[in-house]
Amino acid sequence: MSDIQRVGVVGAGQMGSGIAEVCAKAGLDVRVADTTGEALELGRGRLTGSLAKAAERGKITTEERDAALERLSFTTDLGEFADRDLVIEAVVENERVKTDIFVVLDQVVTRPDAILASNTSSIPLVRLAVATSRPEQVMGVHFFNPAPVQRLVELIPALTTGTDTVKRVEHLVTEVLGKHAIRAQDRSGFVVNALLVPYLLSAIRMYESGMATRDDIDNGMEMGCAHPMGPLKLADLIGLDTVAAIAESMYAEYKETLYAAPPVLQRMVDAGRLGRKSGAGFYTY
Numbered sequence: 001m002s003d004i005q006r007v008g009v010v011g012a013g014q015m016g017s018g019i020a021e022v023c024a025k026a027g028l029d030v031r032v033a034d035t036t037g038e039a040l041e042l043g044r045g046r047l048t049g050s051l052a053k054a055a056e057r058g059k060i061t062t063e064e065r066d067a068a069l070e071r072l073s074f075t076t077d078l079g080e081f082a083d084r085d086l087v088i089e090a091v092v093e094n095e096r097v098k099t100d101i102f103v104v105l106d107q108v109v110t111r112p113d114a115i116l117a118s119n120t121s122s123i124p125l126v127r128l129a130v131a132t133s134r135p136e137q138v139m140g141v142h143f144f145n146p147a148p149v150q151r152l153v154e155l156i157p158a159l160t161t162g163t164d165t166v167k168r169v170e171h172l173v174t175e176v177l178g179k180h181a182i183r184a185q186d187r188s189g190f191v192v193n194a195l196l197v198p199y200l201l202s203a204i205r206m207y208e209s210g211m212a213t214r215d216d217i218d219n220g221m222e223m224g225c226a227h228p229m230g231p232l233k234l235a236d237l238i239g240l241d242t243v244a245a246i247a248e249s250m251y252a253e254y255k256e257t258l259y260a261a262p263p264v265l266q267r268m269v270d271a272g273r274l275g276r277k278s279g280a281g282f283y284t285y
């Protein structure tokens, strides 16, 4: 039995709603926050739709679906996170925004042993940790998209993180949520994105240069390497703003051109073409 029973999730986007679903299905009390009622409603809709689909497919019973829904609550007020044992931040991949949230969480979460975690893909955890008065209780817990489906979670202790924090989170992730955990050092991109993002950027560069068409690039990797999804489809799924933000953090960290975002990626973000979540990216949805 984990000592973590009450979880808060900040950000009701693709990842936040998925993480909230995973936690609620595992029997935890989950409160989800976002900035506006509209964003919360979008997240709630995504979450209830996903739970309904899981029940239709027989992955969970209708009783389990209803029980998970009952364990979920939604708010626009982070003050309602006072009693949380663990908060997982999953807002936009922007260091300033995340740092501000960690400062607020540090003030409002009152339990002395509460853990503040981030689902960031590329921002150094230690910067979020030192923004709080409890840097030993801050770490990275990186889920994959879609969180209810993907088995992996990367655990990223910052230089300041205490071993007890890592143990408690690892126990929750593996024993309660049923995920497979791998450890990564606090280096931008951790393990998976350090390998994946240069590949996605290469595919975008190949597309931008006209060396191959969108469909030939994706079919090439799907039919030639048995990837379930080609790189341009995958970039659309992740969100092009998120891919660009991760590339920016990784480039800032390593100063290597393989992490530099191709101009077309930035232009698509500027145009609001963010991939699946906005209805258009490399593909139209």
Ligand SMILES: NC(=O)c1ccc[n+]([C@@H]2O[C@H](COP(=O)([O-])OP(=O)(O)OC[C@H]3O[C@@H](n4cnc5c(N)ncnc54)[C@H](O)[C@@H]3O)[C@@H](O)[C@H]2O)c1
Binding pocket: 010, 011, 012, 013, 014, 015, 016, 033, 034, 035, 036, 039, 090, 091, 092, 093, 094, 097, 101, 119, 120, 121, 122, 142, 143, 144, 145, 237, 238, 239, 242, 277
């Ligand atoms: N998309 C992926 O494949 C993926 C995978 C793993 C990790 N991540 C990481 O998860 C995080 C979220 O990504 P996403 O894909 O869910 O993004 P998203 O764009 O779907 O959702 C972001 C959410 O954050 C909310 N938000 C923005 N500012 C906020 C604030 N100040 N307070 C509360 N909520 C706020 C937005 O309203 C939105 O609902 C990022 O750090 C990203 O790097 C993404």
